[in-house]
Amino acid sequence: MNEDSFFEALKAQYANQLPFVVYSRPINSIIKCWLQKDDTLHKTETFTESGFVFAPFDFKNQSVLLLETDCEQYSIEVESKIESQISKTQLVINENEKTSHISLVSKGISTIQQESLKKVVLSRCETQELTNNNPISIFKKLYHKYKNAMVYCWYHPKVGLWLGATPELLFKVEGKQLTTISLAGTQPYRRISKPVWTNKELEEQQIVTDYITNQIQPYTSQINVSNVETVRAGNLLHLKTRITSRIANTSSLKSIIDALHPTPAVCGFPRQEAKDFILQHENYNREYYTGFLGELNLKQSKTRNTNRRNVENNAYAVVKTQSNFYVNLRCMQIKEDKALIYVGGGITKDSNPEKEWEETVNKTKTIGNVLT
Numbered sequence: 001m002n003e004d005s006f007f008e009a010l011k012a013q014y015a016n017q018l019p020f021v022v023y024s025r026p027i028n029s030i031i032k033c034w035l036q037k038d039d040t041l042h043k044t045e046t047f048t049e050s051g052f053v054f055a056p057f058d059f060k061n062q063s064v065l066l067l068e069t070d071c072e073q074y075s076i077e078v079e080s081k082i083e084s085q086i087s088k089t090q091l092v093i094n095e096n097e098k099t100s101h102i103s104l105v106s107k108g109i110s111t112i113q114q115e116s117l118k119k120v121v122l123s124r125c126e127t128q129e130l131t132n133n134n135p136i137s138i139f140k141k142l143y144h145k146y147k148n149a150m151v152y153c154w155y156h157p158k159v160g161l162w163l164g165a166t167p168e169l170l171f172k173v174e175g176k177q178l179t180t181i182s183l184a185g186t187q188p189y190r191r192i193s194k195p196v197w198t199n200k201e202l203e204e205q206q207i208v209t210d211y212i213t214n215q216i217q218p219y220t221s222q223i224n225v226s227n228v229e230t231v232r233a234g235n236l237l238h239l240k241t242r243i244t245s246r247i248a249n250t251s252s253l254k255s256i257i258d259a260l261h262p263t264p265a266v267c268g269f270p271r272q273e274a275k276d277f278i279l280q281h282e283n284y285n286r287e288y289y290t291g292f293l294g295e296l297n298l299k300q301s302k303t304r305n306t307n308r309r310n311v312e313n314n315a316y317a318v319v320k321t322q323s324n325f326y327v328n329l330r331c332m333q334i335k336e337d338k339a340l341i342y343v344g345g346g347i348t349k350d351s352n353p354e355k356e357w358e359e360t361v362n363k364t365k366t367i368g369n370v371l372t
């Protein structure tokens with residue numbers, strides 16, 4: 001299938017109001033799509049099926065599944081995934097939204113100072129009028145802009161239309177190998193200067209790393225934690241650590257999901273207290289923002305010997321089950337002619353409400369940049 005017919009098929013799918021997902025994983029020139037044949041809404045609770053999953057922040061809402069057996073899948077290789085220049089969009093600041101976010105963050109800080117809550121991730125949802133509400137063309141713009149992200153557009157007529165460019169892996173499983181990352185701390189990307197991180201940001205990211213390591217301990221062995229590095233996500237920089245381990249034979253995928261979702265990077269710590277605070281005070285429904293999405297239990301066959309002439313060895317292909325889940329960040333939902341953009345940031349005892357507001361404004365630009 002060539003690029004034109006790939007996007008034509010997607011366009012027809014959307015026009016026929018049938019479910020689909022189109023996505024490209026980070027640093028990957030392959031764009032894949034799954035087109036469901038009818039508009040049945042499949043859900044999963046066990047995560048034992050094979051398909052593409054779209055899961056909410058709060059499991060009280062449904063995790064939607066595009067079943068592998070119900071979908072046609074296509075992929076194209078796009079020659080170059082060159083990160084195009086980040087344009088400087090001037091966002092119009094809504095003063096009411098600013099006041100209410102600052103007040104929410106201040107409430108978070110005072111709760112952290114008084115109680116056992118150590119970190120809470122507080123967010124808001126910003127509405128922007130759209131001049132172009134064609135999801136396929138917005139997807140293409142996101143794809144060309146964000147090389148290091150999982151860029152996607154997901155649609156189900158009974159759920160909604162979501163797009164995003166997320167820098168954050170929740171985890172991936174390949175056979176028994178588990179890889180996850182701890183991503184936190186944010187500052188604007190500046191081309192000329194070397195980033196300097198404050199103790200507040202380093203501590204905030206360390207909370208996430210320690211928490212993840214602790215959570216996976218009962219289900220895995222041989223846990224390995226990398227050094228902290230700075231990574232770029234569009235116009236922003238974050239601190240990142242990579243954590244790998246081996247999943248025990250007795251552990252299910254669902255037990256790993258329950259251990260890791262939602263991480264302190266998008267919820268807070270301790271988890272239940274942070275989640276209760278969010279559900280009580282954020283004043284809107286996150287739905288699928290800070291949920292996760294990705295390939296679930298797909299069989300991948302890998303040959304042990306890549307030398308094509310060695311036909312005998314190629315017969316020993318290893319089939320591994322793979323899942324790749326990304327946290328649904330830097331995302332938006334499209335409703336008619338409006339984009340609902342979701343943005344948040346981690347609050348600790350040393351947070352400054354005004355700065356936290358600015359951080360959400362910077363994060364809005366990831367999506368906002370492709371809408372103008």
Ligand SMILES: C=C(O[C@@H]1C=C(C(=O)O)C=C[C@H]1O)C(=O)O
Pocket residue numbers: 121123168183184185186238265266329330342343344345346347363
């Ligand atoms: C919550 C968001 O991002 C998360 C929060 C971060 C932070 O607090 O610095 C950084 C990366 C993400 O883990 C978001 O983008 O909406």
